[in-house]
Amino acid sequence: MKFWQKIYLISILVFFVIFNAASIMVIERSHNKIVSQEMNNALSQNMSIHSSVDAIVPILRIYDSIDYEKTVLINIANEFVGKNKDQLVYLDIQSDSKQTIFTNIDTEIPVHREELKGLEKNEINYIVRDIDERTLVFTTNIVDINQKKYVFSYIKDISALYKDRIDQYRFFVNVDVVVLIIYLIVMYFVSKGLTRPIDRLNEIAQRITRGKFSERVRIKSKDEIGVLANNFNEMASVVEDKINELERINEGKQRFINNFTHELKTPLTSIIGYANFLRTTKYNEELFVDALDVIYSEGKRLESLSLKLMDMIVLQGDHFQLIEYDLSAIIAELEPSLRMKTKEKGVMIVTDCEAGKLLLEKDLMITLIFNLVDNALKASSERQHITIRTYWNNNRYVLEVVDEGIGIAKEHQSKIFEPFYMADKARTKSNNGAGLGLSICQSVAAVHHAVIEVNSEEKLGTTIKVIFDPFAQKGGTGL
Amino acid sequence: MPKKILIVEDDIHISKIIRMNLKLVNYETIEVYDGLAALEAIKREKFDLILLDVMIPKLDGFALMEKIQPHGIPVIFLTAKNSVYDKVNGLKLGADDYMVKPFEAIELLARIESVLRRYGKEEHMIQYQNLQVDLDKREATINGKSIELTPKEYDLLVMLLKNKNIALSREQFIDKVWGGDYYGETRTVDMHIKSLRKKLDMQEHIKTIYKIGYRLED
Known part of the structure; x- marks a missing residue:
């Protein structure tokens, strides 16, 4: 089941149970309250009858005649019934020999009436009874007149209350359906809305899985x-x-x-x-x-x-034995062979070197210088100069190879360190080049914790700087 | 009329050696060294076939291929890469064949011939001095007189004619004429050459080349 469906179902279930339970409780409570009010009503009515009967008991005692008693009781009853004509109240008076003295009830009263059991004088018992689809409250008490017991039953029809309750329920069911439908619709969008971001996440995750x-x-x-x-x-x-x-x-x-x-x-x-x-x-x-x-x-x-x-x-490989050398001395050592190399093409070598002791792998350094001069030479033409310069600058030692040659176009500058990259294929090949020189230089520089910078202007020449950081070389964390 | 072939190859030496080899068997060639020059050449002249290097400056072989296609000129790719992707890509773009560098001259000639044949541009007749070979009829005549040749002798003769001025080894003869699965002795080739020389009276023309094999010379 989907997550939104779970949220949806659970919330509906919870809502349904709570809403219904609460409504039932409210209906039942108000119903019970009314019923008990009616009950109290009935009891007080009963008591008022009781007291009016009590009032005449002394008189009855004087006469002590059953017929007279009966007549009086009937009169009281009639008066009472007459007073409450429009209310559904009934009075039933029976003697202890189960003889009915007065009744205006229009239904059968059950013969067996458990509320009478153990009913003492001055006590009122009551019971709610369903008879022929009617609900009646029976309040009963016993009056002792001249050693004879009379059972007074004051009966009130409270069917209307029950009918009301059913109406309430009916109304509630209607409300329930409408509310539930509204809730269903609202919750559908709410749960969908809440889980939509999850769906989106899911979708994107799948797209990413597919390689996007x-x-x-x-x-x-x-x-x-x-x-x-x-x-x-x-x-x-x-x-x-x-x-x-x-x-x-x-x-x-x-x-x-x-x-x-x-x-x-x-x-x-x-x-x-x-x-x-x-x-x-x-x-x-x-x-x-x-x-x-x-x-x-x-x-x-x-x-x-x-x-x-x-x-x-x-x-x-990464294990090179770096030994302290003076780079300017290495350059001085190389100078004759570099001169020989450039002489053929009629290019002059100029050196301008400051002494600088660095940790170097000498053979790699020679490779680097040869490659840089070789590149400069390839770019140069007759009577131009190649300057090899070293100097200190801000605690950095810089080796510079400057030529006055054709330079490197801007679009090539970022790629020249890539192996086999040749800005001008034909020229590189005619010079026996493979496009590996600068790539090698960069690797050599990396071994020495040095960086290479290129500065070039087309037709004006190129300056390559190899910048050494002696502090980083000695294991420091130079910038 | 000799077939005209455009060689698009940026390496001058390779271009030149291809030209030299093609010239030996009477192809006419034009050499260009980059993609744009190739495009111009195609617009300017009509070619029977193009040999196209993939890695050339200005406009690479694959891009150029797309521009060549509307002209309907057969193309053989020359490539240094031996990758399946390049081959598939080349052939998909409409190349007719490809050759991986380095390649042998006679292999290149064989491919060129096979592509030309596919385009119906092959030779129907080979004329060599007074010898005429009708490739459709598989018939050799000297001064109009038919020469009786066994099928193998005929194939051998055609191979010599097609690779005129190039020495061919016994192994190459066996490979092309008898097929790669022939395990006979290379002496068989000598026997057939001997018989060919006699039948065609070509003792002088079919030269035995020391350490290699035979060569038909002009």
């Missing part, structure tokens, strides 16, 4: 359901973030694999293609040299790719 992770519940109430909805949304956000992150990582990996296969297969296709061409076709000197040239250069490209990959694999 960006779905959120929109419930604005401040009750428990509102709180639940908020928590639910927060949970969904966390899940979504996690999934997005996983997807991003996965996509990154997939991209890496795709790019890697591409980078691997392209030179392989050339090498195999040319080698096969040479071995299956007629010798032609020009083609022969061309083909060998391609095989050689593509082979070199594969070599460079494999070296870079090796660097990357090494960098995947």
Whole structure:
């Protein structure tokens, strides 16, 4: 059964029971009150008769004649009946020999009357009796006249009260039906309304299950359901973030694999293609040299790719022995080979280094500097300068490689650290690049708790800053 | 008339080796290095077939494929990726075949030929000096005179003609002519070549290539 149905049913059941019980109690109470009033009425009437009879008892005693007694009693009775003609009251007087002296009752009085049992003088007993669909109150007392007992029964018809009660019930049933219908309708909407947010939560949860992770519940109430909805949304956000992150990582990996296969297969296709061409076709000197040239250069490209990959694999490990070195000394050491490298292209190397002792893994550092200079060199053209600068700035040690080359377009800047990303494929390839250099630099920087910043302006050049934090390097929690 | 093939491949070396191989068997080729250039070339000229690399700059192979389709030009995808998704995606987009890099020249030629045949663009006649082969009738004639050839000899001859100037190995002959499930000796190929040379008087033209196999030369 659904939750709203439960609320609905239970509330209706409870309402029905309480409403009915309360109504019955009210009806019964007011009925009982009226009945007892009538009863008291009847008793006082009885008593008034009793007292009027008592008043004449002494006179009757004097005469002591049954007939006279009878006549007097009948007279009293007639007078009483005459007075209460329009009320449904009856009087019945019997002698102790069960002889009826007076009665104006129009129904059979049962022969057996338990109210008479043990009835003493000066006592009034009463009983309510149903006779022929009528309800009658019998109040009875005994009067002793000249050693003879007379049973006075004052009888009042209170059927009307019972009829009233039935009318009340009838009316109540009508009210009950109407109220219940109204209640049914109101409660239907109330319980539906109360549980609608739950349904919504449910629906959204299912949508999320089906993979629509960006779905959120929109419930604005401040009750428990509102709180639940908020928590639910927060949970969904966390899940979504996690999934997005996983997807991003996965996509990154997939991209890496795709790019890697591409980078691997392209030179392989050339090498195999040319080698096969040479071995299956007629010798032609020009083609022969061309083909060998391609095989050689593509082979070199594969070599460079494999070296870079090796660097990357090494960098995947996380245990590097960092030893204190002066970075400027390492740069000074590297300078001749860097100069040799750039001389071919006619590019000048300028160094401007402040001494700075840092915890370094020397080989990785050399890889980093070589890669940065290599990138700068690829961007530069003849007679331009590449500046390698190191300096202290706010307790940070900065290594800067500045070129005056072609720069990096804004749209590429965020992606250049991605493995295999090449801003200009053709140029990168003609330089034997695989798009791994900066990716490796970043990994090296991470090993040294350093960050890399890129500043580039198209056609003006690029500045790459590697910012070391010696405090963080020593195990501190540098910013 | 030689068939014209558009090579869309951003790697210059690969593009060139494909061109060289296609030239050997008398295909005419145009090379372009990116998607947009390919689109221009298609608008400018009529091609019998397009060899299309998936990862090309400016407009990638899949996107280009959609633009090629209305022209009804058969396309063979060249891809470095060996993933099922790429293959399915390529074929779904209307490519006729695909080749995963690195590939063998004779495999590429065979695929090109098979796609062209599917489009009814295959050669019906091969002319080689005074030898004429009617591919529909499976008949070889020299100067109009019919030459009696066994079915295997005929298949061997057609394979040599279609891969003219390319050395073919005995294994390749066996694979294509006898079928992959043939386990006979490679000497069988030598016997058939010997017989072909004699029947066609082509001692000089069908060259034995050391360490490889045979080559039909112009």
